[in-house]
Amino acid sequence: MSSNLYGIPGDFDVVVIGGGPAGATLSALLSERGRRVLVLDRERFPRYHIGESLIPGFMRPMEELKLLDRLEQRGFEKKHGGTLVWGAQKIPWGFSFIEGGPYSYSYHVRRADLDSLILDRSRELGTHVIEEATVKEAIEEDGRIVGVRYTIRGSEEVQEARAALVVDASGQARVLGRKLTNVNWHEDMRNVAVWTYFDNAARLPGDEYTNILIEGLEGGWFWGIPIDKGTMSVGYVTASAAAAAADDSLEDLFRTQLARSSQLKELLRDARQSSGFRSARDWSYTCDRFYGPGWALVGDAAAFVDPLFSTGVALATLAGSALSKIVDKVLEHPEIEEAALERYATAYRAFFDEIRTFVGKFYDRTKYKEFYWEQAQTIVDPNRERDPREDFVTLVSGLSGRHPLFNISVDDLIAERAATAPVGA
Known part of the structure; x- marks a missing residue:
């Protein structure tokens, strides 16, 4: 060889x-x-x-x-699962992985x-x-x-x-x-995401403490991922065409949409942004x-x-x-x-x-x-x-x-x- x-x-x-x-x-x-x-x-x-x-x-x-x-x-x-603010009713609902297979x-x-x-x-x-x-x-x-x-x-x-x-x-x-x-x-999913990290973020209550939060808004949706020690990964996803047509930068769009959220903004009420923004397109x-x-x-x-x-x-x-x-x-x-x-x-x-x-x-x-x-x-x-x-x-x-x-x-x-x-x- x-x-x-x-x-x-x-x-x-x-x-x-x-x-x-x-x-x-x-x-x-x-x-x-x-x-x-x-x-x-x-x-x-x-x-x-x-x-x-x-x-x-x-x-x-x-x-x-x-x-x-x-x-x-x-x-x-x-x-252990996920919490969603999604669909016609703007109230949180969730799921637990224990319901779906051998790994809970x-x-x-x-x-x-x-x-x-x-x-x-x-x-x-x-x-x-x-x-x-x-x-x-x-x-x-x-x-x-x-x-x-x-x-x-x-x-x-x-x-x-x-x-x-x-x-x-x-x-x-x-x-x-x-x-x-x-x-x-996939033309129906040509999206852009912009994300950053926050320290001192609050958690969802009770059994939802480690759930990922997915919150839908009129023009897109947010993820909130509790990584560790109060650090949360937070990202906003919207259609690439909508982001391109917006007057705001991706960073400003993130802030504007975050202020319109219900659950997520409460978790971040006392948090502080701990890194810069990153973005990705056409996923x-x-x-x-x-x-x-x-x-x-x-x-x-x-x-x-x-x-x-x-x-x-x-x-x-x-x-x-x-x-x-x-x-x-x-x-x-x-x-x-x-x-x-x-x-x-x-x-x-x-x-x-x-x-x-x-x-x-x-x-x-x-x-x-x-x-x-x-x-x-x-x-x-x-x-x-x-x-x-x-x-x-x-x-x-x-x-x-x-x-x-x-x-x-x-x-x-x-x-x-x-x-x-x-x-x-």
Whole structure:
């Protein structure tokens, strides 16, 4: 096996672009199965990232990674449910995760700490990780991606890493996906978000103490995430077109809309802003392809949905887990690659579309909570075997256990190829 001047091998089973939750989960589970994996990330961890409130679906891959105890030990704020000011009635209503599946809570986190925790676990399991590495281009031979070229911060020398498969887990940077696919923006969710942090924020009362607060207003909605020690992440989301047409800056729009809120402004009455503003635009999209010869997309590099229900990290890690099982089989049976990756792409896209469809319906704030419950039931429980409220919690928890994404099998593909292989092959 060749090696570069940094002592890192040049040949791998899998190269993963990006060490965030999707890439770290994928690489860790592949390394645990004995695969040779390289992760390249352009940042040095810990690094800032938005997406601090998690749903219980995230706990499934963390259990696979044997990280549940460490999450507990890190003292992240537990999240037991959500409180909403949403719909035709402007009164708060809520839900508890205990109603929706095997995990009764998740966490609110500082993403810098969480992402480092998962990536460090990948290192423990044998993954080669290079931080501050910028992928310059994919290496293509005969129409197949066979590796990448990259540089390390402080050096102009271009390094090569070759692999049987390259996975783009680079998030919204879409390092490979930007060149190999087209992105389809969800026009009904072309939004802009502006957010900041407050210290000395109050909490919701009683059993809602650790709930995320989602408060809808006429022109958009706020999130309020209690991270720790009185610190709250507060963001405002509105349509990009509305923000562009407004006379105010995003920061002034945030302040104006906050003053119009009911629940949130009370929680922030004695709080003080403790950081500057950040913003992001055009969050909801899907790439038209999730794989090709020698490559695949996972996490935000493949698709991202509006942050209304905090699904980003759960979707990324669940997809990373599912893809790790597929890739492991593909490495052993290269002849099934296209068919196996198609199954992954189909299941991942369907899971993503369920959430996107529901979020789109939820954005209609003229309805009552029972309407939203029934819409969730239509998606995850069309036979109406459970109570609609339970189906709503199951959906927003990311725990629809019957979904094909959680149960992809390619054993039949392996058996089929074996049965048609020439005798003695």
